Amino acid sequence: AQSVTQLDSQVPVFEEAPVELRCNYSSSVSVYLFWYVQYPNQGLQLLLKYLSGSTLVESINGFEAEFNKSQTSFHLRKPSVHISDTAEYFCAVQQVNTGFQKLVFGTGTRLLVSP
Amino acid sequence: DVKVTQSSRYLVKRTGEKVFLECVQDMDHENMFWYRQDPGLGLRLIYFSYDVKMKEKGDIPEGYSVSREKKERFSLILESASTNQTSMYLCASSPAGGGRSYNEQFFGPGTRLTVL
Numbered sequence: 217a218q219s220v221t222q223l224d225s226q227v228p229v230f231e232e233a234p235v236e237l238r239c240n241y242s243s244s245v246s247v248y249l250f251w252y253v254q255y256p257n258q259g260l261q262l263l264l265k266y267l268s269g270s271t272l273v274e275s276i277n278g279f280e281a282e283f284n285k286s287q288t289s290f291h292l293r294k295p296s297v298h299i300s301d302t303a304e305y306f307c308a309v310q311q312v313n314t315g316f317q318k319l320v321f322g323t324g325t326r327l328l329v330s331p
Numbered sequence: 332d333v334k335v336t337q338s339s340r341y342l343v344k345r346t347g348e349k350v351f352l353e354c355v356q357d358m359d360h361e362n363m364f365w366y367r368q369d370p371g372l373g374l375r376l377i378y379f380s381y382d383v384k385m386k387e388k389g390d391i392p393e394g395y396s397v398s399r400e401k402k403e404r405f406s407l408i409l410e411s412a413s414t415n416q417t418s419m420y421l422c423a424s425s426p427a428g429g430g431r432s433y434n435e436q437f438f439g440p441g442t443r444l445t446v447l
Contacts, residue, residue: 225371248433259335259421259438260374267433306373310433318389319436323373 218243218309220322228328231299237292237325239281239307246312249290250319251281254304263305266290277301302329334358335439337422343445350409352442354422361427363405364436365389365397368419377420380405381427412446419443 219242229235241247248267252260264275271283281292290307307322338353356363362381366374376389378397386397394416398406405424409416420443423436 220373222373252438257440259440260423261438262435265433265435318376318379319374321374323371 218247218311218320220307220309220320222307222322222325224325225323226326226328228330229297231329231331232296234295235293235297235301235327237305237307237327239290239292239322241288241290241307241309243288243309243311247309248312249281249283250308250310251275251279251290251292252306252308252321254306254324256303260306263292297327297329299329299331301327303327335422335424335437337420337439337442339442340440341443341445343447344409344412345447346413348409348412348446350412350444350446352407352409352420352422352444354405354407354424354439355403356405356422356424356437357403358424358426358437359402360424360437361402362425362434362436363399364423364425365395365405365407366421366423367391368421368441374421377407412444414446417444417446 221240250265251263253263254260266283274280279294304324304326306324308319335356364379365377380386380399396408421441422439425434425436
C-alpha cells in the first residue's frame with residue numbers, strides 16, 4: 217500500500233517570495249507522482265505530474281517539482297508566488313503497473329499568499 | 332473542454348434522510364470516482380466504477396452506496412444520512428487504462444453536504 221505525507225497543513229508567505237511545499241511518500245513499488253491544486257470553491261485540477269524520465273517537472277504557471285527517489289520526496293516549489301496562487305495543494309501517488317488508477321492523496325497544504 | 336458536473340454545490344439534509352448526489356461527465360470516460368474531502372484528512376476514495384453497472388468499494392464505503400446505470404452518470408447514495416457524513420464530496424472521471432498507463436482524473440466542483 218502507498219501513503220503520502222504532507223507535513224505542513226498551512227504555509228503563509230508574502231507575495232513574490234519563494235515557497236516550497238513538502239511531500240514525502242511511502243511505497244514498496246514504483247509510483248507515479250502528482251500535485252493537484254484546489255482554488256477556493258472549486259474542484260481539483262492537475263498541476264503537474266511525474267511519470268518517468270527527467271526528475272524535474274514543471275507546470276505552465278511557474279511551479280516545479282523534483283522527484284527524489286532516494287528520499288522518497290516530490291516537493292513543490294515556486295521561486296516567486298502571486299496572490300492568485302492562494303489555494304490548497306494536494307500531493308498524490310498512483311501505483312505503476314496496476315489495472316486501475318487509484319490515487320492516494322496527502323492531507324493537503326494550504327498556501328496563503330499575502331501582499 | 333472536459334467537464335464533470337455535480338448536481339448541487341451546497342446541500343442541507345436532516346439525519347436519517349436518504350440523500351442522492353449526482354455526477355455527470357461529458358467526456359465518454361469509462362472510470363468514475365466518488366471522494367470525500369475533510370480538513371486534515373485530504374481526499375478519501377468512497378467508491379469507484381470502471382464500467383456501467385460495475386462498482387468497487389474504495390477505502391471508506393461504509394454508509395454509502397453507488398449507482399451507475401449510464402456511462403456518463405455516477406450517483407452516490409447515503410441511505411440514512413448521519414451527522415458524521417457532513418463533508419465535501421468530489422466526483423471524478425478518467426478514461427480507461429491499465430498496466431503501466433496513466434490517465435488523468437478530472438474532478439467536478441464538489442458538493443458540500445451538511446447533515447443536521
